[in-house]
Amino acid sequence: xxxxxxxxxxxxxxxxxxxxxxxxxxxxxxxxxxxxxxxxxxxxxxxxxxxxxxxxxxxxxxxxxxxxxxxxxxxxxxxxxxxxxxxxxxxxxxxxxxxxxxxxxxxxxxxxxxxxxxxxxxxxxxxxxxxxxxxxxxxxxxxxxxxxxxxxxxxxxxxxx
Amino acid sequence: xxxxxxxxxxxxxxxxxxxxxxxxxxxxxxxxxxxxxxxxxxxxxxxxxxxxxxxxxxxxxxxxxxxxxxxxxxxxxxxxxxxxxxxxxxxxxxxxxxxxxxxxxxxxxxxxxxxxxxxxxxxxxxxxxxxxxxxxxxxxxxxxxxxxxxxxxxx
Numbered sequence: 001x002x003x004x005x006x007x008x009x010x011x012x013x014x015x016x017x018x019x020x021x022x023x024x025x026x027x028x029x030x031x032x033x034x035x036x037x038x039x040x041x042x043x044x045x046x047x048x049x050x051x052x053x054x055x056x057x058x059x060x061x062x063x064x065x066x067x068x069x070x071x072x073x074x075x076x077x078x079x080x081x082x083x084x085x086x087x088x089x090x091x092x093x094x095x096x097x098x099x100x101x102x103x104x105x106x107x108x109x110x111x112x113x114x115x116x117x118x119x120x121x122x123x124x125x126x127x128x129x130x131x132x133x134x135x136x137x138x139x140x141x142x143x144x145x146x147x148x149x150x151x152x153x154x155x156x157x158x159x160x161x
Numbered sequence: 162x163x164x165x166x167x168x169x170x171x172x173x174x175x176x177x178x179x180x181x182x183x184x185x186x187x188x189x190x191x192x193x194x195x196x197x198x199x200x201x202x203x204x205x206x207x208x209x210x211x212x213x214x215x216x217x218x219x220x221x222x223x224x225x226x227x228x229x230x231x232x233x234x235x236x237x238x239x240x241x242x243x244x245x246x247x248x249x250x251x252x253x254x255x256x257x258x259x260x261x262x263x264x265x266x267x268x269x270x271x272x273x274x275x276x277x278x279x280x281x282x283x284x285x286x287x288x289x290x291x292x293x294x295x296x297x298x299x300x301x302x303x304x305x306x307x308x309x310x311x312x313x314x315x316x
Contacts, residue, residue: 003231011231017223020211022190022203036189043224044187053225057181057210059314063218064178066314071266071273082306089308099306100237107270107300112237116314142268150263151255151274152220 001049006034010042018055066116069146070123072130073109075102080137081110087133088113093126108140120145170218170316173201177209178316181222234281235261237302238288239270240295247271253294259287270300 003011009032018024025043026036046052061069076084081099088111089097096114113130117123127143134141170178176199185191196206213219228235242250247265254260254274263274276287288299 001230011224011226014223015226017214017221018185020192020207020214020222022192022207024191025187025189040187040189046224047184047187049230050227051230053227054183055185055187055224056183057178057213057219057222058225059178059182059316060217060220061314063216064314064316085306085308097308098237098304100302100304103300103302107239107302112302144266144268144270144273147265147267150251150265150272151260152262 001045001051003046003051006032007042007046010034010039011046014043061116065118068117068120068123070115070117070127071144071146072113072115072127073142073144074111074113074130074134074138075108075140076111076134077137077139078110084134084137085111088130091130091133094130109142173199173205174209174213174218175316177206178213178219179313181210181219182313228277228279231279233277233279234284235304236276236284236288237304238274238276238291239300239302240272240291240297241269242272242295242297244271250295250297254291257287257291259283 010028013028013032019027021027023036025039029036029039032039043052043055047055085097085099088094093115094113095116096112098112099110100112102108102110115123115126115130117126123143123145131138131141180195180199186194188194190203192206192210193203196203199206210219210222214222240250240254250272251263254272255263259276259278261275261277263272265271266273276284278284278287284301284303288301292299
């Protein structure tokens with residue numbers, strides 16, 4: 001999908017969030033000089049193209065008590081990483097799961113899976129479940145707990161025509 | 162910042178948080194549709210949503226854009242920052258507008274951040290700039306494959 005200037009204006013106008021009013025798309029349209037129907041149609045087209053993943057709330061994990069956030073990392077056999085990664089990514093307690101190239105010799109791990117919990121024990125339990133799933137295909141693993149958030153911003157799209 | 166705050170939420174707040182992590186319908190009055198599903202009034206839903214946002218329980222409400230689908234790029238990066246230089250390097254890294262988030266983690270590689278740029282080429286430009294400014298190597302972990310993300314936080 002090719003984004004035009006109007007799509008980009010729409011992204012710039014909504015990237016900080018939607019107005020919390022009964023008719024949010026009419027409100028966005030009023031700011032940009034677009035009819036409500038066009039705002040809805042353009043957002044629907046971007047959603048169908050995968051440019052918008054969903055229109056939803058981003059919860060603050062910390063405020064909801066999920067203060068332990070572990071990045072589990074795994075050195076998985078290259079031949080099996082794709083299939084096993086899909087299985088790990090499908091676990092309901094894994095929030096993000098990616099294959100990434102390792103950086104040898106400092107960093108042998110190729111599979112990353114984020115787990116969250118209210119205690120260290122809870123995230124260790126989840127990590128153990130992933131370890132059991134990977135079995136002998138995994139040669140080494142580690143978990144990096146987050147100590148603090150140093151910066152967090154949303155998407156910052158520059159306006160350009 | 163390992164905050165131990167647990168928000169005070171009632172059953173409706175929790176229902177709203179659970180429902181609104183999924184897609185909002187693209188119709189003229191989307192909150193009225195969701196309010197009806199949850200059995201509350203549209204105005205009550207909007208007021209609660211506004212409060213949840215004001216209190217920081219949700220960090221934002223709106224479209225989640227995929228920068229890669231727009232032709233942009235993301236890259237996870239890590240650095241091994243000597244503890245005595247941590248604050249100084251954090252300020253240098255956070256000052257880059259392309260750094261979308263940055264976390265301190267328990268490891269020799271103790272600073273982990275995500276670069277978000279409009280093109281792939283800019284990832285290396287920014288990472289090289291951080292290396293030049295700090296004198297520290299920036300490990301780059303671009304994603305090769307992302308697995309289905311269906312996770313929602315249960316409120």
